[in-house]
Amino acid sequence: MLLRLVRQNLAPYKGAVAAVVVLQFLQTAATLFLPTLNAGIIDRGVVPANTGVILDLGGWMLVITAGQVVCAVAATYFASRVAMSVGRNIRDELFTTVESFSSREVGVFGAPSLITRTTNDVQQVQMALLMTFTVMVSAPIMGIGGVLLALNQDVALSGILLLILPVLFAVIGLVLRRLIPLFRRAQKQIDRVNSVLREQIMGVAVIRAFVRERTEEARFDTANADLTGTQLRTAQYMALLFPAAMLVANLASVAVVWFGAYRIDAGQMQIGALTAFIAYIMQILMAVMMSMFMIMMLPRAAVCAERIYEVLDTESTVHDADAAAPLVYDGGTLDFREVGYTYPGAEAPVLQDISFTAQSGQTTAIIGSTGAGKSTLLNLVPRLLDATSGGIYIDGQDIEAVTLHSLRSGIGLVPQKAYLFSGTIASNLRFGRPEATDAELWEALEIAQAAEFVRDSEGALEHRVEQGGGNFSGGQRQRLAIARALVVRPAIYLFDDSFSALDFATDARLRAALKQRTRNSTVLIVAQRINTIADAARIVVLDEGRVAGQGTHEELLETSSTYREIVESQLTAEEVQ
Structure with a gap:
């Protein structure tokens, strides 16, 4: 997943990537060449005193070091630009994908998880890519080059490498087996912390009103402690890894000095060669440790890439049909034909066999008890959700057969x-x-x-x-x-209980003013208050997801017991009459 994600997003930056590779190669080659020059100074300029050799080789060392610095700065600059650009592109792609989701997909992932995937997960991939440019390009060159140059200095002493490298790889393998599951668990726990935090911020008024601060603090502390525990375990393994690697490196240096001293004493090796050999041993170990650090980052980045692709590979259940045509509004008459909807995982549908027509130039009201499916029904019109059965038609055109843009551009929704x-x-x-x-x-x-x-x-x-x-x-x-x-x-106005916070006088003035503006439009109102909908041309009564009656206020008082119960719960007997 990580490789696929990086490969797809690196395509526009091939030139910059090539520049990074070349610059890192030159920088690493310079690093590898310096110990050989240093050995030459010792063996040809210090032991037999020769100032000319020292100045000549020292000058070359200064030139190579300066070139090394320039290459390092340039490589870091290009690598940073590419990594940050890739991160930006992935975030853009995630945002575009999430923006196309219906309420169903958002509910499956959860808003906190989507935020984490767009921020923290992308950042992990971004940092892994940056480290790949700055470490994984130079580490193999340094490791292979170090081995070859160490062999060039002394073949016999290079046998120590055969003992060092297997031990290092064994340590790395054991630690990685523990780290990968911890990284996966940590990302899920970050989602959990974000979820609890978001709930508490959004519901702070309710928490304070019910004096639940201590309970919510305990809930957050639990989620926070779980994340902290996982991160501590991760840090402990990582902290164990570096001392173990350094112990192996220092033991290798001691062994090189020990056996190298014997070879110098026997006249089989020069002091400068031993110095260079030690430097190459350290460079080889440094390459292994750099790779080890990178390998520790890759599993976490791979987990994050999986989570990113879970979002990117999810197709919205609400999308344009293959042969979708623009919707042509001609008044905006809404026709519901045996419409039903079932939420994912629900045992029973929230809406069943809903059929009615909302005429252009008229106000159609929907009323019912809490949980009757009123808001769900309204959300089906702009296709925030897609009906699971039946169909909705606007001016005779099936809304699932037209483009979303043309559909929604003619609808004014007040949630x-x-x-x-x-x-x-x-x-x-x-x-x-x-x-x-x-x-x-x-x-x-x-x-x-x-x-x-x-x-x-x-x-x-x-x-x-x-x-x-x-x-x-x-x-x-x-x-x-x-x-x-x-x-x-718009041609269609959808008001989802949009007058609930208004006093009766303001409500009445607003509805009176609306009549003039909406005289040529279709108005669909979901309301709880009878006063808001009593003068509607048609009232649809919902009860447990079904139509329990429809007609005018006066007609429903006579024909619908459900509607009459709602009216009697809000108005006095005199007002009902």
Whole structure:
């Protein structure tokens, strides 16, 4: 998975990758050549005193070192640019994929996990790629070159390598067997911490209202402690690895000096050659340790790549059909034909055999008890979810046979939870229609009964909006969300309990103003309050996912016991009559 991910995203940067490889080769070659020059200074310039040799070889060492520095800086620069660019591209691809998900796919992964995969997981892959450029290119060159140059210095003494390398590889293998499962567990635990943290931030008011701070702290502490324990185990194995490798390296150096001294005493080796041999031994061990460090990073990056591909390889259940055609709106009449929907993993459908027609120029209301499927039904119209049975038609056209863009461009949705984006009031109102003029914004605000508090805000239309609209009350957010839908001037308006935070007087004024704006549009309203829907041209009553009655307010009072129960629970006997 990791190799596939990297290969796909490195294609546009072949030139930069080639430059990194060449620069790393030159840098490593310079590093390998320096001990040989140093040995020459000792054996030809120091032992038989010869200042000319020292200056000559020393000068070459300075030139090579300078070239080594230039190559190292340039290689790091190009490697960093490529790695960061690949990380950016993967994040873009993840965001684009997640943006295409329906509510079903988002629910399967969970928002905290999707955030972790887009941030932490991509960062792990990005860092592994950077380390590959800076380590894995130079480590093999340094290791192989070190062995060849060590053999060139003294073949007999090189036998020590046959003892060192198997021990190092055995240590690495044992540690990696423990690390890979820990890396996989740590990523899941990061998801869990993010999930708990997100819940507590979003529900902080409820937590405080029910005095559950200590309970939630304990829940977070549990998730945090689990992650900390896994990371500690990982750190312990990694901490064990480096001392073990250094112990092997130091024992190798002692052995080289010990046996090298005997060979020098026997006249079979020179002092400079021994010095160079020790340097090459250390370079070989350094190459192994660098590879070892990289190998420790790769399993975690591989786990992250798997998690990234789980998202990228997931296709949204809501997508354009192969032969999808643009939807042509002609009034926006909505026709539900035996529509049903079942949530993934649910034992029973939440909607069954829903059939009714919402005519253009009329208001159709949907009412029912909590859990009756009202919001789910509304979400089927813009295809935030796809019906699992039956079909929905707009002006006679099956919504699953048309393009999503053409479908949604003619729909103005005001969700149950009014959400505003960080920016300004104007940028939020223009969210669905960027070219709208200020006059059109003010007109929408007047209809939505929001113009007064917007005028009183500092900057008016340019007043800052915090993320989620946290600097506005619930009623203000609802009215701004309604104004945002009005600015689009869609053929179909969907109001999902969008008047619940308004007082009765504001609700009445808003509905009266809406009639004029929506006289040529289809209006579908989900509401809990009878006063909000009593004057609707058609009211659809839902009960346990089925249509329990439909008609006008007066007709339903006579024909639907379910509707009458709802009315009697909200109005007095005199008001019902």
